[in-house]
Amino acid sequence: MPLEPPRELLVTDPNAAGILGQLMADRNRFAVAALRPDFDRTPPAMIADRLRLSSPGTGDDRRPLDSWLVMAAPTSDEPLSPDTWRGRLKPWNSQRLVVLLVGLPPDNAGWRGWVFQAGEVDPLAGFRIVAGGMPEAGGIDTYDAASDPKWSRTVKAVGETAFNKASRASVAVIGASRLGSAVAFQLAGVGVRRITLVDPDVLEPHNIVGSVGLRAEDSGEKKVLALARSLIAFRPDLAVTAVPYDFLDRRAKLHGADLIVSAVDRDAGRLAASHWARRHGAVHLDIGTGVTRQGIDRLLAADVRLFLPGAGCVRCVGGLGDLDQAEYELRAPPGAAPRRPPEKWDARGRLGSLPTLNALAASTGVQLWLDLLTCDLGGSAWHRVRWVPGKGLELAVARVTAGAECVACRRKNVA
């Protein structure tokens, strides 16, 4: 039985903007990419990791089971029928070919796309270029949340296009405690409609006082369930999925996410979120906060890092305490004996946690993501926020890119 053809396309190449610019400048050129399916998404999608400018060739130049993408920006007087492209590119029935035409009228913003598979052709439902400042078009979800009057203030603040992108995005939040709850409520407050919460733990009284939206009687409840209930009370139109497992547990399965947020204490969780994001073409927002002692002073600090696929990750930009240990925790088979006792919560000089600092970090992270949706942010970014007692806020902001040797960012999947 043939697989359901994937209907959406994700292009995750960090250089997509430049390549698109070259296609628009020379309307006779083509960009080609190998495609890999993502059947964990509902509905399934195709991911193009690496575009290159090249002759498109034909199905005869490829292997029998290849999947590939051909992008072009043809002149408006070229015929735009799928039969023309099938005749030109000659995909075999055993292959899967996606043709995406961009830069069409009106105003170069029009597009057409088709999926050729098993001798059939289906229209491409939509495409998204997961890179700062890049467009998205079509898609299965066409709900126009911006027309709902309750969002009038928010829509004006971020713009209708970005607001609709946020409302159609699916977001996974790993860690549903103090920081995770602050992030989840902010996401719900900027219009996100689908949130998945992942956390295995049960609420204790010290979790409740530091979290957002929880009640004293939630003590003893699974964190994800109490937080989900509270989010739905806040926004009854929100679809919340509660996953009561550790993200490293194979049972913690996500059915697609456009943004994955790690708000966890352990580096293995950050690394797992980073791998997941890379595999599924998602944006990764990693947030960590801590109140530590430095000499005789307390230091309130947060690291907020937004990573686009292939453009830097927690592995290559630094910031993980012990990458080797995190790798071990991530890859050890279920039931394997621990290599060392788990690190105590207050290891590395950690004193405690503050809702003020968590709110600051959550706001910085969610706003970074909004900047990506408004196309104001063009790449991955790291914000280090410090509150120096008696002085106030100090900020360091850096753009980050993929490490030259990073096996995660520079994975090969080239046409």
Ligand SMILES: [Zn+2]
């Ligand atoms: Zn990397």
